[in-house]
Amino acid sequence: MKLLTLPSVVQRNVFELLGFKQLLIISFCSKRTRYLIQSLQKYRWIDIKFVKYSFEEEDKIYVNVRSENINEGFILSPNTLEQLVITPMDVFGMGSEIPICLHPIYYGGRYIYDKEQTQIVVQGIHDYLYQFFGSSIDYEVESIEDQPPANSKKHQ
Amino acid sequence: MTSPASSSEVKYLIESSEGNTFDVSGAALRQSNTFNAMFLNIGADGPIPFTDYNEATLKKVFEYCEHSVNEENYSGPKHQDDLSKWDLNFFNEMDQKMFIDVINASNFLDIERLTSYCCERIARMLRGKNTQEMIKVITLPTAEELEAKQKVEEKKAAAAKKVAEKAAETAEKTETLEELPVQQLVQTTRNKLTRKYLSFSNE
Secondary structure (H helix, E strand, O other), rough: OOOHOOOOOHHHHHHHOOOOOHHHHHHHOHHHHHHHHHHHHHHHOOEEEEEEEEOHHOEEEEEEEEEEEOOOEEEEOOOOOOOOOOOOOOEEEEEOOOEEHHHHHOOOOOEOOOOOHHHHHHHHHHHHHHHHHHOOEEEEEEEOOOOOOOHHHOOO | OOOOOOOOOOEEEOOOOOOOEEEEEEEHHHOOOOHHHHHHOOOOOEEEEOOOOOOOHHHHHHHHHHHHHHHHOOOOOOOHHHHHHHHHHHOOOOOHHHHHHHHHHHHOOOHHHHHHHHHHHHHHHHOOOEEEEEEHHHOOOOOOOHHHHHHHHHHHOOOHHHHHHHHHHHHHHHHHHHHHHHHHHHHHHHHHHHHHHHHHHHO
């Protein structure tokens, strides 16, 4: 299926049938798919109010994208004894050297990351989303700790 | 036979990229907004040329239109699970190349129902896939393939450079060879003239 060779009307219709999480995964495939999604689906992000990073207990991080019509997001879970092995994937444009991958069962909705590398992972995700949605959106950080994570200072 | 009449009995001749013509009913053709905009009111003298698409593709597209003539009016995208058995067979018996051709033709002819079902089918292929699987579905080259492709291109470029260098060397040699006989000819002529002059002056 050569998606990129299809007419842009068809591409737009296909993207419209997919949710934010699936579009995010397609955008990881190549620069071209990312630009394509950004240009064809821009109108969907226009009313996004904020992207919130919530640092919760047990090193779980919730990334929530909110608008009047959209309330989607994904969860970053640290590697556990059951999910010890992380086969790094090239997600959020971070390259395969950063220890983060899609959850083998909950594709799109959940990622597994190495909690020793939280700073790099969250910074990488934020940089990607910042580029993806643009600077007109509020990027918020919510933490159960007294102090927000060090990497939350950039792009606020 | 071609006619602007709105009767469903009216048949229109369609011309494919191969130059072949075949009949399609007016009722089926009217599902195409492109046809409606271009020919419905003014009619067509002779076959309607849809020559960007081959006969097999056009026949497939109009097979769908003929089938859905009696269905209720199109009311937006329908979920894949709601498709009839006929619809599912229609899509399943197509190979990927034909599927792409049908999408392109359906998009050009602006047949909303068929285009939206095709899009839903593609979306279904993409749902629940990770990045690597997604790359396979949309046939993007992977990092390894890109690297291999780059290596092949580098090798080709190096080979082309070698060929160019050889060609330049050969050209240089040829130029020298071409120059030599001229010089020799000049020298020989000069010698002959000198000899003639000498013999003439001796006489």
